Amino acid sequence: MPHADETAAPPIRRRRFAWPVFVVLAALVVAVAILTLLRVRPPAPPPARVALVDLEGRQVELAALRGTLVVIALGDAGETDFRRRLQSLWSELSPAVELISLEFDEGPALAGDESWTRARGGRDALIDLALAHLGFDRAEVDAWLAGDLAGLLVSVDRMGRAHARYHVTGGGEIRGSGDGPVSDMEFLARLARRPRLHAMLNGTSALLLVCGFLMIRRGWVRPHLACMLSAGLITTLFLASYVYYHYYAGSVPFKGHGWVRPLYFGILLSHTVLAALVVPLVGTLLVHAARSNFGRHRKLARWALPIWLYVSVTGVLIYALLYVWSPVR
DSSP states (O other): OOOHHHHSOOOOOOOTTHHHHHHHHHHHHHHHHHHHHTTOOOOOOOOOOOOEEETTSOEEOGGGGTTSEEEEEEEOTTSHHHHHHHHHHHHHSOTTEEEEEEEESOSSOOOOOOSSEEEEEOHHHHHHIIIIISOOOHHHHHHHHTTSSSEEEEEEOTTSOEEEEEEEOTTSOEEESSSOHHHHHHHHHHHHTHHHHHHHHHHHHHHHHHHHHHHHHTTOHHHHHHHHHHHHHHHHHHHHHHHHHHHHHOOOOOOOOTTHHHHHHHHHHHHHHHHHHHHHHHHHHHHHHHTTOHHHHHHHHHHHHHHHHHHHHHHHHHHIIIIISOOOO
């Protein structure tokens, strides 16, 4: 007669990662539901405030320059010293940078053979542009209008935001608090490459986490340790670069419409909340491992690994939604 232990059903293996995965998915679902109920909507596009015409009589839309690096010059590009300064500046700028010079539509039609974009617009509209959108103060604009300055220069980032402002003197000298328009554009170009770097760091971290998990499942402790330490180092580099980027670039608006909007902000919200937990979790994991508290290390890792992996993967997804797949209406 068979023994009782021979006929009993095999024990059911505990699903160690079921609860952490459930918590992660629940955070995402709740975030999407809240944002859907709040009807998160894209900001209204700014009204067209400046009607511009270029040398050939074609309309120029400043809004169309968003997504590029731009230097905007306000002044009479027909004036000799100012024109020479713009020609010199244009020759120093990277081909990826746009230069557009704006002047009042008073007087004769524009003439010239400049290779940059030269346009004209209404006096009041250009003054409003300088004050309300480009960040010049009233004293700077008054000095320009009085002829004390040949013109005003402003470097603009890919989101259409003013970065640094300069005065152009009557002799064509550029003065300002920044390092100069050319240096500004080089800095902004390097800054614009940071989001792609962040996605690469997040993707690499996710791959290392998966490899580290597979290693420890096979009992390969040293390769597991190497993978997890590398993932921690890469996450630290990402965090430092991310803070640096947003300190200078500020927030980046999401352009998507429709159902993808609450989805994006739901992912972003759950990513941000869980990312705040990753740092103390990883630190605690490393402390337990260093002290050989492997029992506590394993118990905490059951929660920390899915959360850390979710944060890394959604970091790549947020980059794709914000910079690659974001639909624009």
